[in-house]
Amino acid sequence: MKRTNLVYILFCLVLTSCSPVDMNSPMPVFDTGVDPDTWAQIQVGEFLYGQNEEIQFTDAYEIMVTDVTTAQYAAFLNRALSTDFVRIEGDQVSGYYPGDKFNVVKHEERIEAGDWSFIPLNDPSQRIKYDGETFSAQPGYENHPMTMVTWFGARGYCEFYGWRLPTEIEWEKAARGSDARPLPWGDEILRENANFYASRDPYEDMGSYGSRTTPVGFYNGKKYGNYQTLDSASPYGLYDMAGNVWQWTGNVYEGMHYRFMRGGSKDTYDMDLRVWVTNNATPTYFSPGVGFRCVK
């Protein structure tokens, strides 16, 4: 009898693990007070790049203070659709990309000129909704970073407005400033600094859906309900340069089709939030943990 009970309990546990996740379960709505339309000025000059702190140089540029939000991306799609910059093809939004030079290197894949997917529309994790005429952000997600966007979709957004994706060097300088800090705000990380795996923020429930994005600029020192954040801006005043979502960067490297991401995400441990850590994927990759910001 005891053995039967044990098997029953184990069976129930397995069933629990198979129960579907409610991707639209209720979540708190907070206004962070950080305007996603603001830009930060990065000065010309040298800085320490990478884990081994090699000296690199950049010209002056401006970079978005936050990741591009879902609301911003929906607005872009509406304008881009009306000007034929993007097209709806089946269950995805596509746009033109001029292609990459193919070097026939091992594992390299050809990226031809033509239409490439910007975002999928049928994925349950997609927070952009299309009613047949207009794109809109899913209520509650307006000020969250735009996710489920491919590299082409990120690049397309920046290009549409005359901007571009940051290079890896530009991204890291904006995150790190001029000293050797490993994290945008300093040397150590606490749970209240950023949204990372099991960081216990108000948007997370590890017992069911796991991690979710936090609104852009969430970790600005404000208190949201009972949750007190630490001001975790980079030396240039950028938010979310560590955690929340990985951010696509613009480099296209010779001999590989992979595109690189920076910053770590809600789904990674704190070690991936260090400013020099990279991730990469094919440019068609999209995920609930990948977003972007632009430079000009």
Place this chain on the structure above:
Amino acid sequence: MINVKNRFKYLFISTKGLILVAIAMIGLTTAIWGMLSGPMAEMGVREVVIKLFNMDIVQSEREGRIIILYHSIAMAVIAIETYIVTSMIKMKEFYKLAIRALITAGYLTAMIFGMGFAYFGHNWAFHGLYISGLALIFFAGVLLCVALWPWNKEYMIPGKDHTRTKKGVSVERMAFFATALTTVISALFGAIPGSFFGNGFETFLAENIIRLPEKTTMQYSVIGHLHIMLALICIMVTLIIGRWLNFKGILHKFAMPLIILGTIVLNLGVWGVATPLEPIAHMIIYVGATPAMLGALLLVIFGFDKFIREGTAHIEKPKFRQKINALLKDPLKFGPLWQMIFMNFTTSFIGIFMAVRLDEIFRVRAAREERIELTGHWHVLSAIVATIILLYYGDMVGMKGKVRQWYGWSIILFSDIAFSAVTIFEMKRLFISEAEQQPLVNWLMIAIDTGLGMLLVILAVLMVYRLVDLFKKKGRWTEEVEHELSEEVNS
């Protein structure tokens, strides 16, 4: 004073004492440093451990710390294998003593001062001692090769039970020699890039550079080194288990040449990654791995057949169930061979599947996903080696009756539950999306943590028992002082 001297003699001179110390050191390191990552970090235990031990954790030095941690544990495992080999295989007493003295001083120095340097502030004298420890282990390896030289007339074997050449050279000894020699050379293969990167205070983990289309020779050397060292540890464990079970007969005649051939070709392939042979190096590696694994398979067939025959010797026509009962009768002997089979499901098959479908499936996703798959499979492989050693150690310390059954089956079951869950975790993206994975991840984590946690509990109980035993005047340790493993080879 005499009591202390006797115990010291047991712990640092006798085979079983030396193995006990090394297992205790690995257990201690695993227990403490295992609390710095994964679920322990999530639960906040990491911060407590860091404060409790006053560790100095600098974000930018994580990779360097981990490299020293891996080496510290691996050196203790290599030491255990060396103790067993020097106890099982005939060699001059001088070599045996010298090898053991060097490797014991080496791994303890490397482990204590290496971890001291990595986690408790950068005392550069500690770093120097860490390197000195590694150098001592290297020298012990060179001496082991000399001691194992198979063409010495003293070591020629009579009879035809064990595979021999026409002149009587033991082919099994040649296999031990080939594995030891290639291990020493492959250690150099890591030492050279280690010095290169160490001089510039640069560190990297191999799994973080896998997708770079162009790697430097030194980066290739590091990748090759870590793969081949783990493979050689596995091959040596296979040879050790074969010797313990008195592997012989027709299967032995095929297995030993296959293992020798496999070991040499595997090494040539891995060394080839740092040469112009790089484009075909993987093909050479596959060619080498196949006979080595075939040799291990023959050992498993021999062992299972032996257990069944011995267990049913008293029955005239044994039925299938009786044969299975005989096979499973002794978990400490069945376990190591079963773990070798199980390894294929968690490591070999996964590795082959990944290699075959790399660009179509695995490299379409983010590199961090691929990193989970890569690090998962070699952690499991390392842990399987550890369980095989623990099962053999259970026999060494003379476990009998129910204790033997509980100890053996607990290690097999808990480790296999954990390793199966890790394998599903690695491969989860094949059947579940990121957004939907959390309940499955939670369930897998329970299985992994329970499995690994229970393994550590079993190890802790064993270590406490051994510690208490050491305080007894006529404890088990007094019986083990003079025991050699060659005396305990199965008939």
